[in-house]
Amino acid sequence: DLPDAEDDIVEDSDDSIHIFTGHTGELYAVACSPTDPVLVATGGGDDKGFLWKIGHADWASELQGHTDSVSSLAFSHDGQLLASGGFDGLVKVWDTSGNLKSTLEGPGGGIEWIRWHPKGHLILAGSEDCTVWMWNADNGSCLNVFSGHGASVTCGDFTPDGKTICTGSEDATLRIWNPRSGESIHVVRGYPYHTEGLTCLSISSDSTFAVTGSKDGSVHVVNITTGKV
Incomplete structure (x- = not known):
């Protein structure tokens, strides 16, 4: 039943541990440090990134320098560095x-x-x-550029063993690369693979399979070694 005008309105209690305030636009990216349980990075449409600490309302660091939306964030696996990517085409590397x-x-x-x-x-x-670009974050040098996709590269990653790269694109293909030579080892396309652009990708912990999702509503599993679906 709808409440009567005389009924008391009881607001839900806010159980938030911490509310971050600082962004003035929509949020596009969030990343948690793999080594510091309270360190969080956020980025958004206000062209800004922030570093926060959960439970430390008086601590925040604004990451200034992007001239367009901050679209992606990632901490290095040792937790020492943070990378931010923007729609301005730049990747910036920060300390914690x-x-x-x-x-x-x-x-x-x-x-x-x-x-x-x-x-x-x-x-x-x-x-x-x-x-797709690969850099050495310690000295800023470009190590390789991977060219071959025919549309925006929407997803990708290193295999967990670090020996191979997998990338997916709006062109409905998955490419498997040698990170050292830049060679495209396999191009997965056409039946029975996706018919529309790839949207997401994950790689099995043993570096054997790439699991990809697409705008066509399907999920496919690809053998990284053979390129077979």
Whole structure:
């Protein structure tokens, strides 16, 4: 039944541990540190990133420098560094106090996603310009550019053993790469694979299978070694 005008309105209690305030636009990315249980990074449409500490309302560090929305964030596996990617085509590397360490340039379109190598300070980023870039975050050097996709590269990652790269695109293909040579080892496309653009990707812990999702509503499992669906 609808409440009568005389009924008391009881508001739900707020059980939030911590509310972050600082962004002035929609949020596009959030990342938690793998080594510090209270350290969180956020990024959004206000062209800003922030580092926060859960339960420490008086501590926040604004990450300034992007000129367009901060679309992706990722901490390195040792928790020492944070990478932010923006629709301005830049990847910025920060320490955990919010100090800018380097700006990585190259892509001609917005950054779709960022991943770190599981065993080192290598950054992988996919771009709207159909390319994937890999940098050494410690010295800012570009190590490789992976070209071949015919549309925006919407998802990707290193395999957990660090020996292979898998990327998915709006062009409805999965590409499997050699990170050292930049060679495209396999291109997975056509029947029985996806008929529309890939939206997400995850890799099994033994580095054997890539599981991909698509706009066509299907999920496929690909053998990374053979390229077979």
